[in-house]
Amino acid sequence: MKGKTRMLAEAGVSIALAIALSYFKIPIGLNFGGFGGSIDLVMIPLVIFALKWGAGWGVLAGFVFGTIKYFLGGSAIDIVSIIFDYSVAYAAVGLAGLFGKKPEKTAGIGAFAGCFFRFLIHYVSGFTVYARWMPEEFMGMTMTSPFIYSLLYNGTYMLPNTVLCVLVVALLAKPLGKFFRAK
Numbered sequence: 001m002k003g004k005t006r007m008l009a010e011a012g013v014s015i016a017l018a019i020a021l022s023y024f025k026i027p028i029g030l031n032f033g034g035f036g037g038s039i040d041l042v043m044i045p046l047v048i049f050a051l052k053w054g055a056g057w058g059v060l061a062g063f064v065f066g067t068i069k070y071f072l073g074g075s076a077i078d079i080v081s082i083i084f085d086y087s088v089a090y091a092a093v094g095l096a097g098l099f100g101k102k103p104e105k106t107a108g109i110g111a112f113a114g115c116f117f118r119f120l121i122h123y124v125s126g127f128t129v130y131a132r133w134m135p136e137e138f139m140g141m142t143m144t145s146p147f148i149y150s151l152l153y154n155g156t157y158m159l160p161n162t163v164l165c166v167l168v169v170a171l172l173a174k175p176l177g178k179f180f181r182a183k
């Protein structure tokens with residue numbers, strides 16, 4: 001029971017930290033004529049939690065964070081975009097926990113995996129849900145394919161977020177060794 005209480009407490013702290021970090025961001029998507037997207041640090045506490053407690057709990061914590069994030073000021077066009085771009089996208093970050101057996105050594109790979117799976121969810125949302133809002137021109141290019149548009153649009157903010165998350169988590173992995181082992 002003590003381990004489960006600790007896990008739930010750490011989930012709450014990770015979600016709260018991710019929410020606090022969500023207010024410190026660099027908006028980027030709107031600069032390219034899109035609806036949003038930003039560079040922030042929200043995935044870092046979610047990835048660290050998932051690396052410690054595993055993919056199952058990581059997915060659940062990400063799902064809770066994504067859902068709360070929408071209700072604290074997210075924007076969406078319909079219920080499907082809420083589910084895809086918030087709840088499911090951040091749940092996918094929890095898949096970083098698939099690489100949590102030896103997090104001091106695999107933290108960077110886990111962080112990359114979590115970020116990549118989040119990108120995939122946004123990418124699918126982009127060419128399905130948001131395809132009807134694809135502009136004729138994006139980043140100085142004529143847009144004819146929702147697949148290319150979604151790739152470019154989501155890449156503008158997910159690539160820098162991924163690099164930032166992977167670097168920070170990889171740098172913190174060794175100092176957090178004792179934290180990862182304490183269950």
